Amino acid sequence: MEIPLANPSLDEEMLSEAHRVLEEEFFVGGETVSRFESELETYFEVNHAIAVDSGTKALQLALEGKGIGEGDTVLTTPATFIATANAIVQTGATPRFVDIDLDTYGPDLSEVKRIVEMEEIDAILPIHLYGYPMDIERLRDIAGDIPIISDACQAHGAMRNGRKIGSIADAAALSFYPSKNVTVAGDGGAILTDDNSLARAARSLRDVGRSESGYHHERIGYTARLNTVNAAIGRIQIQRLDEWNGRRQEVAARYTEEFSDLDIHLPPSADENVTPAWYFYTIRSEQRDALREYLDENGIETGRQYRCPVHLQPPYREMGYSEGDFERAEQWSETVLTLPCHQHLSEQQVDYLVKHLRGFFQ
Structure with a gap:
């Protein structure tokens, strides 16, 4: 008997929908991407979902959308995939690691408290490792006004105190990598937030800094859009x-x-x-x-x-x-x-x- 560690879902309904959008919509920025974002907003109970091309980029753009950049320090743990820390570095900020609590695999909150009281921390990036929700309410009490950007890349559908992980922070990042609970038959990610300013910045950053008016580019951005065919598969999977x-x-x-x-x-x-x-x-x-x-x-x-x-x-x-x-x-x-x-x-x-x-x- 063979038992795979992960087994991504891809069935006839998904293939059929992928074929449809390839024939009927733009390959990039099709209507299906907007529909996928709306369905993510409904499922995770947030005001904004911004689809991007990876979970790593979702973390990076969420941080940048909150103003994190060169000279800033972001507190996170080393018990994660390297992409978490890489996203911090890619903003120009510096990761400040804190040890974990072996009972939760989240950050040791007593250490977090000590660090934020002694050092200048500009954002906190906790990880809900393996889909287990860390105590983000207590973290919020400790953090005060320090922004919290959750790495929820492994926590699709996880809940804490009746709320979806992804809605209990300034922003959260999802990954749709093929091993994840929801995938898009390729790489993909999304930023979840209720912060209007962060959402606007993230939408611009993912699309080469483009403004809402079109060919006016208000910042240096990236090419980080989610493809329409990936969104088509994601729409079925989120359901x-x-x-x-x-x-x-x-x-x-x-x-x-x-x-x-x-x-x-x-x-x-x-x-x-x-x-x-x-x-x-x-x-x-x-x-x-x-x-x-x-x-x-x-x-x-x-x-x-x-x-x-x-x-x-x-x-x-x-x-x-x-x-x-x-x-x-x-x-x-x-x-x-x-x-x-x-x-x-x-x-x-x-x-x-x-x-x-x-x-x-x-």
Whole structure:
């Protein structure tokens, strides 16, 4: 039996709609892109959704739209994909890393409080890692007037206290990369915000700095638009997101039940106020690499997202970071293993994975 870590959805309805827009609309900036943005606004309960060509660019333009640039400092964690920090650097700002809380994989909020009281921080970029919502309400209390731009690239449909992740910050970024809960059959992303000024700036920045009037360019911008055919597929997928996430929640609940007696660290435990999106189901084990090899031999694909924390990647080492700077993030990276937790998993596949993971430890 083969079990993939991720299994992007692409069915006949999506292919048919992609073919239709290729025949009937402009390849770039077609009406379908605007419709996709409107549907994102409705789903995430925000005033503005700005579709762009990647989650990385969504983060960058959200920061720039909030005025972040050269000379500024943005607080984030090194326990993430490198694109989070790269987006900060691409604005001209400097990332200031803070260690994580191993119980949530979010930033250590006591450390955040200490840093914002002692240092000049211009924005905070928290990550809802693996689709688990971090305590953004407490972060807001700590941050005060400091803008918060959420990396929600792995948190499509996740909720906290009845609100969608993506609506509880100054802005949030989504990614539609093929492994994500919603994809567009390629790269893509979106900025979510209620901030009219940020939204206007982001729309201009994604379209070579163009103003609303057309060929007047009011700033130096980028070519970062989402293609019409990608938006067509995204429109269908966003309609199915809750159903798909429901299946992910069923699989995650089964894993938690089956693995609770094993000598591993399970994902953050959800309560009635938190609904994770379960981008991946993550465990931590000192035997991570041996377990991964064993599962691979039995046809079960796993991942190590992310086996090198950002501060130890070469470009960030050049900024002066080194081993031991963020001990919990380093411990996480050395032990984390991601398991398949997507909507296409059958009960037989889940049974098979459970059997073999338990078998390794027994």
